[in-house]
Amino acid sequence: MLTIKGNAKINLTLDVLYKREDGFHQVEMIMQAIDLADELRLEERATGNISIASTIARLPCDQRNLAYRAAALIKETCQVKSGVHIFIDKKIPVAAGLAGGSTDAASVLLGLNRLWKLGLTTHELEQLGSKLGSDVPFCIKGGTMLATGRGEILQSLVDIKPCFVILAKPSVSVSTAWVYRQYKSQNVKVRPNTAGVIASLGQGDLVGVAKGVCNVLESVTIPVHPEIKRLKQAMMQHGAMASLMSGSGPTVFGLAEDQTKAEYIAEKLKSQCAADIFVTKTVGRSEEV
Ligand SMILES: C[C@](O)(CO)[C@H](O)COP(=O)(O)OP(=O)(O)OC[C@H]1O[C@@H](n2ccc(N)nc2=O)[C@H](O)[C@@H]1O
Numbered sequence: 001m002l003t004i005k006g007n008a009k010i011n012l013t014l015d016v017l018y019k020r021e022d023g024f025h026q027v028e029m030i031m032q033a034i035d036l037a038d039e040l041r042l043e044e045r046a047t048g049n050i051s052i053a054s055t056i057a058r059l060p061c062d063q064r065n066l067a068y069r070a071a072a073l074i075k076e077t078c079q080v081k082s083g084v085h086i087f088i089d090k091k092i093p094v095a096a097g098l099a100g101g102s103t104d105a106a107s108v109l110l111g112l113n114r115l116w117k118l119g120l121t122t123h124e125l126e127q128l129g130s131k132l133g134s135d136v137p138f139c140i141k142g143g144t145m146l147a148t149g150r151g152e153i154l155q156s157l158v159d160i161k162p163c164f165v166i167l168a169k170p171s172v173s174v175s176t177a178w179v180y181r182q183y184k185s186q187n188v189k190v191r192p193n194t195a196g197v198i199a200s201l202g203q204g205d206l207v208g209v210a211k212g213v214c215n216v217l218e219s220v221t222i223p224v225h226p227e228i229k230r231l232k233q234a235m236m237q238h239g240a241m242a243s244l245m246s247g248s249g250p251t252v253f254g255l256a257e258d259q260t261k262a263e264y265i266a267e268k269l270k271s272q273c274a275a276d277i278f279v280t281k282t283v284g285r286s287e288e289v
């Protein structure tokens with residue numbers, strides 16, 4: 001038996017460069033692991049079957065679950081006879097822009113590599129992960145990364161100066177595929193200065209990072225769900241250093257230098273906004289096991 005934690009992510013920047021021939025969009029984004037995490041328990045099964053159970057009733061337990069697909073892929077690739085039962089203690093909101101499914105898939109790849117003693121390198125696990133979804137390779141690596149290509153090509157950046165993260169998840173769900181389909185570059189008013197944010201990270205300049213956060217997918221999701229804009233404004237009004245929609249949305253994150261401030265902002269949001277509110281913090285690569 002093995003237990004493993006899968007961290008959620010936020011996008012500090014997200015730029016879409018162009019639509020590719022394969023239908024995906026070429027992106028450039030700075031991704032950050034956060035401490036909000038699902039916990040997965042993996043138990044080997046001699047029967048050879050893969051099964052899934054979770055704390056969320058509406059999550060599918062078959063091939064539609066990314067964790068199931070990850071187990072099936074690594075089992076087939078490495079010709080493993082054993083099966084596995086996967087229990088997912090779900091803490092990350094679903095369809096929220098926080099890579100909940102992707103991080104479960106990453107945890108299954110990392111966990112089964114250990115449980116089944118397969119000896120795959122991190123790079124090999126990333127390659128398998130990219131077959132499951134664009135965010136999966138980042139979820140395998142964590143920390144602070146520049147992601148390019150369709151999101152699967154990673155370059156380590158200097159870890160963000162540790163800070164607190166307030167998350168506000170409105171009750172709507174957003175489909176990532178739909179958001180990319182609707183994306184039109186002419187509707188984007190401000191694009192991220194990715195190089196500038198990377199320079200701020202390198203200098204340990206959290207204020208510079210906060211000033212630079214920017215996500216072009218807001219141009220699609222906010223017009224349909226204006227509560228995202230209201231949450232962003234409320235975060236700033238109560239003293240967040242920055243606020244932004246994560247990924248394709250709808251979750252909004254805010255950054256705060258200290259825990260007291262983060263909890264103050266969270267309390268204000270809880271009393272004023274219809275959203276699930278969490279306080280968490282950034283996780284650097286060096287802090288991971
Ligand atoms: C929005 C982000 O979460 C930001 O980190 C990612 O770009 C999306 O990553 P993901 O959920 O792992 O996405 P995937 O499962 O690979 O793709 C879901 C759908 O989103 C669209 N998609 C995704 C990534 C990308 N670079 N271009 C796209 O157009 C594709 O239509 C795809 O069918």
Ligand SMILES: Nc1ncnc2c1ncn2[C@@H]1O[C@H](COP(=O)(O)OP(=O)(O)OP(=O)(O)O)[C@@H](O)[C@H]1O
Pocket residue numbers: 059060064065066067088093094095096097098099100101102104105135176247248249
């Ligand atoms: N293990 C899983 N956890 C959460 N969702 C899953 C899982 N497996 C499959 N799904 C499905 O994937 C869809 C997207 O959920 P997920 O939580 O991964 O979205 P997301 O946070 O927006 O992802 P991303 O930020 O990578 O685009 C949901 O409709 C859900 O039913």
